[in-house]
Amino acid sequence: MAAFLGVVAFFWPFVVAPGTFGSTYAPLLIFGVLLVLVLCVVISEIAEGGINSKALAMLGVLSAVNAAIRPLGAGTAGIETVFFILVLAGRVYGPGFGFTLGCTSLFASALITGGVGPWMPYQMFGCAFVGMLAGLLPRATGRLEVLMLAVYGSLSGYLFGFLLNLSFWPFSLDPNSSIAYLPGLPFTEQWQRYIAFDLATSLGWDTGRAVTNFVCVMLAGPAVLTVFRRAARKARFQAPVRFAPAPRPAAPERTVGACASSPCSPRPPTSSPNSACSTISWAARTSATGRPPG
Numbered sequence: 001m002a003a004f005l006g007v008v009a010f011f012w013p014f015v016v017a018p019g020t021f022g023s024t025y026a027p028l029l030i031f032g033v034l035l036v037l038v039l040c041v042v043i044s045e046i047a048e049g050g051i052n053s054k055a056l057a058m059l060g061v062l063s064a065v066n067a068a069i070r071p072l073g074a075g076t077a078g079i080e081t082v083f084f085i086l087v088l089a090g091r092v093y094g095p096g097f098g099f100t101l102g103c104t105s106l107f108a109s110a111l112i113t114g115g116v117g118p119w120m121p122y123q124m125f126g127c128a129f130v131g132m133l134a135g136l137l138p139r140a141t142g143r144l145e146v147l148m149l150a151v152y153g154s155l156s157g158y159l160f161g162f163l164l165n166l167s168f169w170p171f172s173l174d175p176n177s178s179i180a181y182l183p184g185l186p187f188t189e190q191w192q193r194y195i196a197f198d199l200a201t202s203l204g205w206d207t208g209r210a211v212t213n214f215v216c217v218m219l220a221g222p223a224v225l226t227v228f229r230r231a232a233r234k235a236r237f238q239a240p241v242r243f244a245p246a247p248r249p250a251a252p253e254r255t256v257g258a259c260a261s262s263p264c265s266p267r268p269p270t271s272s273p274n275s276a277c278s279t280i281s282w283a284a285r286t287s288a289t290g291r292p293p294g
Contacts (some may be wrong), residue, residue, distance in 0.1 A: 055093065058231060059101060062089055066105035067112050080209045082109070083160070084216035085224070086127055087153045090134030091145075092228040098131025122167040129163065130156045146225070150217040157210030161202045169197055 062085060070082045082105060090098025106124040110116050133156070140148050170181040179197040181190070 054234070055097065055232075058093070059097065059104065062101055063104040063108050066101070067108035070105075070109040071113055079212045080157070081212065081216065082106075082127070083130060083156060083209070083213050084153055084220065086131040087134045087149055087156065087213070087217060088221060088224050088228060090131035091137065091149060092225065092232055093135070095132040095135030098133075098135045099128045100131075102127030102129070102131040119164075119167060122164055126160045126163045130160060133159075146218065146221045149221055150214045153213030153217045154210040157208075157213050158206045161206035161209065162198055165198050165202055166194070169194060 066082050066085055069085075070080070072081050086098060086102055086105065089101055093101075103124045106120065106127050110120050110123075134149070134152060137148060137152060174180060175182060179193050179200060181193065185193070
């Protein structure tokens with residue numbers, strides 16, 4: 001449901017004209033609904049066992065780390081340091097965790113850097129999609145996995161820019177421009193205009209983000225994946241301990257009439273007053289004659 005809302009929030013210009021929903025209040029409405037849906041995602045993951053209390057603590061830690069390292073890049077020339085952690089965390093902890101981490105990371109970093117504005121819900125959705133899609137990548141191991149994540153991280157840099165441009169494209173250009181949004185045009189022509197707008201305005205910026213993601217994943221990916229997976233193993237609850245009564249030992253089987261069919265060794269006499277002497281004399285006579293005394 002949250003992913004569907006994100007798709008609607010980005011691609012509505014291809015369906016309705018600007019101003020239909022009130023462009024001034026739409027970001028606030030989307031932001032409020034997004035927070036509710038993110039909370040629902042977290043609760044559902046906890047209920048289904050996808051996120052337990054320890055994984056929820058990991059979500060808070062990674063959100064704080066992403067919020068702290070995001071100002072290091074500051075978006076200069078497209079250099080963003082927040083995406084490679086989203087890619088690696090989404091890969092290890094799953095699409096639900098990646099979606100939630102993308103939302104909480106951007107929300108926390110916006111509060112720290114003062115980047116709260118009508119663009120913030122769209123940034124949260126963009127990062128949420130990056131983390132979610134990382135959790136849906138096919139299985140791979142070793143260097144192949146790192147290379148796959150690096151390529152995906154590079155593509156996610158373009159994906160994020162592509163989605164964010166949709167949030168302001170209908171309101172940013174003169175309608176007379178050949179790449180501006182014009183209500184009522186067929187979908188194919190509208191799509192061609194947007195592709196031209198995206199390439200003309202943000203291709204260089206997105207390329208810097210893509211290169212940064214590729215380099216960060218290739219350099220730090222193996223170590224970070226190892227740390228995340230070790231934390232994931234420790235974050236899982238142990239299987240519940242159940243105490244069952246110990247099975248009783250089976251009684252030895254007794255064969256009735258066994259001595260009748262096969263010779264049995266008689267026991268030494270123990271009822272005489274001098275039991276020790278009787279036992280010694282009995283053993284001596286047995287060894288001398290080869291058979292017990294009658």
